Amino acid sequence: MLFAERIRESREKNKLSQTELGEKIGVSLSTITRWENGKRTPRSEELLALAKVLNVSVAYLLGETDSFAPFDNEEKADINKNAKATPLNLKDYLRVPVITMRTPACAGEGNGLDYVELEAEEWDFLGKKSIATYDDMRPPFGVYVEGDSMEEMDIPDGSVAYVNPAEEPRNGECALVVYRGQWSIKGVFINKDGSVTLRAGKPQYNLEIPADVAEDPMWFKIIGKVVEVKTTKKPKSFW
Known part of the structure; x- marks a missing residue:
């Protein structure tokens, strides 16, 4: 972190x-x-x-x-x-939990604050200027990025991506998604037929999700928009 x-x-x-x-x-x-x-x-x-x-x-x-x-x-x-502005006593920052990609994901209703805090590996600060909308029930959190599929999009292996569940990504923006129970950060494109294209920095990692699957929250869910990325050293182990 x-x-x-x-x-x-x-x-x-x-x-x-x-x-x-x-x-x-x-x-x-x-x-x-x-x-x-x-x-x-x-x-x-x-x-x-x-x-x-x-x-x-x-x-x-x-x-x-x-x-x-x-x-x-x-x-x-x-x-x-600004001493009384936030839990950190700093007006412009939020204290957010940071988890790993290996944290089990719930694709139904999503992971609430209590769940994310329970699974938090660490805590960090996120500037409020990175956030367009804030929801107490779905606050921002960070995830350690594992893998190099998004390096071309400036989201390298070992970095921390900060996700705001209160913001829906526009077509082409990066988001944290859950697909078949696995966390993933990809560029999200919602097609006219209801299908979803998940694009990585490396084309071989792109995914096409059929409309019937994309509409089923047990199989696919957009958790939130990636609002900031901080490059840091990768932890020695995610286990």
Whole structure:
């Protein structure tokens, strides 16, 4: 996960152990470990302290920029001003669960928030600007991408694709779908006869779904539109 990796990489660049970093910002070793494992996310004041100690911008830690810019004291005012806006106490971000493609999928009613949270491998931050519509009952989540079929569409193996179930993809846009019980990210084209074409970056992975199958939610379902992709290192194992 990008956020967790950036904490670890920034800490190592500053030649700090997890214990030393925890002491500098006033949290325990176990808290630092959970952040770097993606199992927990910091509160706004902890995020600010992290950025200051590691001398990077909050935007860099959150994955909003790849620029390794130094910490700016003006960020403190921005964070404090927006302190009550979200569960993260940051106005412009959502805390979202991240799961793997190997998570069992339900093609009927889809996977609700409770299910996704239960299966979450990690947690990350998603900028609200990536989301056009938000639904409390179907909130965004991230999925680790496994395979290279979408690399030509800038969704490489090991990246995290953020999916918003509240947004329906327009023809040609990428979406997370469930087909025959398997998760897949593809470009979605709904044809006039009701059939669906799923297009990959590599043509050999394209799929044609007949209309009668596409209309049966037990066989096929569009989970949501892919609204953002973050490139990150692939986990050592998905099992």
